[in-house]
Amino acid sequence: MKLYRTERGPVLERDGDFFALAEDWDALVNHDALAGYLESVSSGAKRVAGVGDGILAPVGSQEIWAAGVTYQRSRVARIEEAETAGGGTFYDRVYTAERPELFFKAAAWRARGHGMSIRIRRDATWSVPEPELALCVNARGEIVGYSIGNDVSSRDIEGENPLYLPQAKIYDGACALGPCLLVKVDALEPETAIELVIQRAGSSVFEGGTTLSRMRRTPGELVEYLVRETSFPQGCMLLTGTGIVPPDSFSLESGDIVEIRIPPIGTLRNSVE
Numbered sequence: 107m108k109l110y111r112t113e114r115g116p117v118l119e120r121d122g123d124f125f126a127l128a129e130d131w132d133a134l135v136n137h138d139a140l141a142g143y144l145e146s147v148s149s150g151a152k153r154v155a156g157v158g159d160g161i162l163a164p165v166g167s168q169e170i171w172a173a174g175v176t177y178q179r180s181r182v183a184r185i186e187e188a189e190t191a192g193g194g195t196f197y198d199r200v201y202t203a204e205r206p207e208l209f210f211k212a213a214a215w216r217a218r219g220h221g222m223s224i225r226i227r228r229d230a231t232w233s234v235p236e237p238e239l240a241l242c243v244n245a246r247g248e249i250v251g252y253s254i255g256n257d258v259s260s261r262d263i264e265g266e267n268p269l270y271l272p273q274a275k276i277y278d279g280a281c282a283l284g285p286c287l288l289v290k291v292d293a294l295e296p297e298t299a300i301e302l303v304i305q306r307a308g309s310s311v312f313e314g315g316t317t318l319s320r321m322r323r324t325p326g327e328l329v330e331y332l333v334r335e336t337s338f339p340q341g342c343m344l345l346t347g348t349g350i351v352p353p354d355s356f357s358l359e360s361g362d363i364v365e366i367r368i369p370p371i372g373t374l375r376n377s378v379e
Contacts, residue, residue: 176347225279
């Protein structure tokens with residue numbers, strides 16, 4: 107089942123049919139046994155023709171957090187970008203450490219949805235998309251759904267000094283989520299693919315892919331550390347890191363189209379302002 111957050115309220119897709127739900131998004135994702143609840147509530151919900159226009163990011167008032175250096179490719183890239191600033195070993199150590207890197211990414215109102223535009227910082231010279239599996243975690247610390255995230259980052263700013271991470275990661279238009287929330291009881295299969303395509307002037311300028319099996323840490327491990335000493339009254343979204351890194355010669359430009367695909371969830375598509 108898939109939940110879409112739209113301008114007219116939540117829409118549930120189940121077995122090819124669409125149902126308008128009257129509940130607030132925050133209350134909806136925090137229901138006990140969410141998958142079972144959605145199955146039962148759809149029988150009395152109003153059937154609609156489809157999702158329609160106005161798809162919003164699948165996040166209500168939840169904070170958006172992210173995990174770093176969870177893939178080998180990301181580890182290598184982070185070591186390279188921080189080497190001149192003396193921070194290369196930081197990323198090497200966090201990859202092998204028991205404790206993961208977790209950081210605040212965005213307030214809900216900063217998140218861009220499917221079809222909306224993302225931004226690159228005007229004071230950055232090296233900006234990249236970071237395609238990631240996003241976890242929807244309820245107020246009880248349970249993973250209740252999955253989405254696609256784009257952790258847009260300014261690699262030159264982070265590489266200048268690791269302490270500049272918040273400026274490289276947190277700014278207007280630096281986070282996209284969507285197109286929906288896939289609600290399922292079981293975890294996604296390790297073989298689940300993540301694919302990235304970047305188009306410029308109608309042509310593909312970068313394509314890459316990975317699978318969830320290449321993550322060093324499980325989603326459950328990341329969530330356990332996140333909620334260990336931090337409460338989320340309405341739940342949160344957690345981006346789980348990227349395993350797809352464009353070459354160092356590549357930087358996003360205004361007008362680029364970024365598409366991230368995770369087959370069970372769909373495709374998140376955003377243009378760059």
